[in-house]
Amino acid sequence: MNPIEYKNNQLHIEKINIQELSNSNQTPFYCYSEESIINQYDGLYSAFDMDIKIFYAMKANSNLSIIKLLLNKGSGIDVVSGGEIERAIRAGAKGKDIIYSGIGKTDEELNYAIESKVHCINVESQSELIRINDISKSLGVKQNIAIRINPDVDAKTHIKITTGMAENKFGIEYDYTESIYKIAADLKNINIAGISVHIGSQITSLKPFKKAYTIMYDIIKNLRSIGHKIDHVDLGGGLGVSYTTEENIPTFKEYANLIQSIFGNADIKVYIEPGRLLVANSGLLITKVTDVKTTTQKTFIIVDAAMNDFIRPTLYGSYHEILPIKNNLGTSNKVYDIVGPICETGDYFAKNRKMNSVKIGSIIAIKSVGAYGSVQSSNYNSRPQIAEILVKDDKYEIIRERVEVKDLIKQEKIATWL
């Protein structure tokens, strides 16, 4: 059974009726189904016949409860900043559970990561490698590292989330692999643990993965032949999810089979770093219709959520299904623009979308917002961040309180000369 579905024409998340949830919690808010996240984790993990370690890319949804839930499942955590390390530790992660990825790591962040004994740092440049060595030396430790390779593969996804092409800022060009591993091997406070790659996000075909992973296989073979010990390969995240029922996304099994066919007999530990895949479809953004406005050209459904709460539609032109809370209002042939209250024409969730008729006060749900939803929210227009709710079966808890405007202003002051 799908954890988010209509029962008696009423939208439910697990056993919770969303109309009732929105009667007792101020809209807009995010809510997540725990069962959905568990199903995704278990489905992915059990698709592999080989040993694999999942490091959840917490940038997709970094709420402490979501991290804790995945840690409890046995997941590790992929982090990309000092802030994410702190959150992961707060949620109960140990250093050994953490892989530190990402470009532009500062000395302070590296220091914190090394002190926290993170399992591995994925290195993005030669100068970063040298800095890791220097910091490790000053702390009297030897740090595990993997070099992130840029395989120059087009992931055929949105241009803003493509990371594995030569023109992108990420990773080390693969022609330079041998020399950087040689440099790493000569550094006294560096331990070469593995190698990593991540070519992008919301990838909907296995072809780019196959290309990139085959390149990685060849590089590993070569590095080993010249004496480097490569204990693990970190294949990054990026497998897409379906945002509509029509999309044809590779299954867990197909993805796992591809990885197994390349690395199954390579005598290497395999890590993956999925983010979106684990959490995207667990989440709904619940929002209330504040106005319905018809002009000569359009009918606008104006809701109390806005682009500051959920920016994906306007930032990437992404499609998210929008569901009425009650499914028995009769279908309308009318199309609507579903928009927020922010003073920008870019503040929309959907354009020319067919919807059941709604009226002022109706509750609607924006689907598949569990990944890159709340984490990308801002306070634009002095709109405080909204609450997040985790649902398990017939119970729920608020896992992030709604922020108050006074808290937004707290850190500001009026300059003394004013």
Ligand code: LLP
């Ligand atoms: N590992 C690394 C090094 C990454 O940079 C990312 C995502 C992941 C793993 C996880 O990728 P996933 O499995 O979630 O595709 N804000 C954009 C997505 C940005 C992805 C950034 N990196 C969006 O809303 O589509």
